[in-house]
Amino acid sequence: MLELQDVSTFIRRKPIVMHATFDISPGQIVGLIGPNGAGKTTIMKTILGLTKFTGTIRINQMLVTENNHSALTHVGALIEHPAIYPFLTGRQNLTLYSHDQTDLMQLVTQLELTPYIDRPAKDYSLGMKQKLGIAIALLNQPQLVILDEPMNGLDIEATILVRNLIKQHAAQGTTFLISSHILSELQKIMTRIILVNNGQIIINQPIITFNQLHQTQYRLLTNDPSRTITALQNAQVAFTVDAPYLIIKQADRINSQKILRQDDLYLTELTPVETSFEKLIVTILENQRGLHHEN
Numbered sequence: 001m002l003e004l005q006d007v008s009t010f011i012r013r014k015p016i017v018m019h020a021t022f023d024i025s026p027g028q029i030v031g032l033i034g035p036n037g038a039g040k041t042t043i044m045k046t047i048l049g050l051t052k053f054t055g056t057i058r059i060n061q062m063l064v065t066e067n068n069h070s071a072l073t074h075v076g077a078l079i080e081h082p083a084i085y086p087f088l089t090g091r092q093n094l095t096l097y098s099h100d101q102t103d104l105m106q107l108v109t110q111l112e113l114t115p116y117i118d119r120p121a122k123d124y125s126l127g128m129k130q131k132l133g134i135a136i137a138l139l140n141q142p143q144l145v146i147l148d149e150p151m152n153g154l155d156i157e158a159t160i161l162v163r164n165l166i167k168q169h170a171a172q173g174t175t176f177l178i179s180s181h182i183l184s185e186l187q188k189i190m191t192r193i194i195l196v197n198n199g200q201i202i203i204n205q206p207i208i209t210f211n212q213l214h215q216t217q218y219r220l221l222t223n224d225p226s227r228t229i230t231a232l233q234n235a236q237v238a239f240t241v242d243a244p245y246l247i248i249k250q251a252d253r254i255n256s257q258k259i260l261r262q263d264d265l266y267l268t269e270l271t272p273v274e275t276s277f278e279k280l281i282v283t284i285l286e287n288q289r290g291l292h293h294e295n
Ligand SMILES: Nc1ncnc2c1ncn2[C@@H]1O[C@H](COP(=O)(O)OP(=O)(O)OP(=O)(O)O)[C@@H](O)[C@H]1O
Pocket: 011, 016, 034, 035, 036, 037, 038, 039, 040, 041, 042, 043
């Protein structure tokens, strides 16, 4: 439903996003991740037709251009600061954008905006403004919602509300592109990961594939751990001990099983060692920097 083909964005001739190509299908929740200044907000603004770019962007097969935004009719967005009129109440702000009063009231209830919906927005706290901004992005049942740091300023309860609302809308077919530095939060909802570094997309994968590919160690348990140590040492398979488990490399998984069989040892467990998502991202970015230094 959203397709980017070789999209590059330049600000004052400086390339900010380079050759971005990706394709998102309906109902996906895509986490756009990357260090400060990587280009996440620029990618979002480019999709919304707010920057000069080369390449093609299509939403439901309709082209987005700098001058033609009709493809964006069913797109909701929250980028940087919510577009809120301070002297209007929350309800008046929502009414400005809304086509459907029932849908508006449902969002007010779901986001628990009711207690302050008739107060002027200038009196709202950071979190209240953020919730109002999210409500604006979700108005009129959009097909695509672009959220830049949606959890900014939200307390725990509001974070849970927003998380559930995103999941509920995605289950009904709404597509989400969400950037966040709160990786643990994105991890709970995203179905696809796009990792950006220095204006380039370095990873674009379903989250299941990403997790499988990056589980690099396995925890092994047998019926006789001490004989297993000897067997692996004799076969020169590297491992570390995390009693009663042995930790082996993913690449040694098959070979280790052959060695165990030869020594009449039985596998009782072989499971991937969970590496924290945060650690994985940091390692991938460090490896990238290493590659650049070598060049
Ligand atoms: N209006 C602008 N003028 C000049 N440079 C800009 C402008 N907007 C963005 N940039 C530059 O583009 C690069 C990408 O910025 P962008 O805001 O897209 O990053 P980001 O990944 O969203 O970062 P953050 O995580 O800090 O929000 C940065 O180097 C930034 O300095």
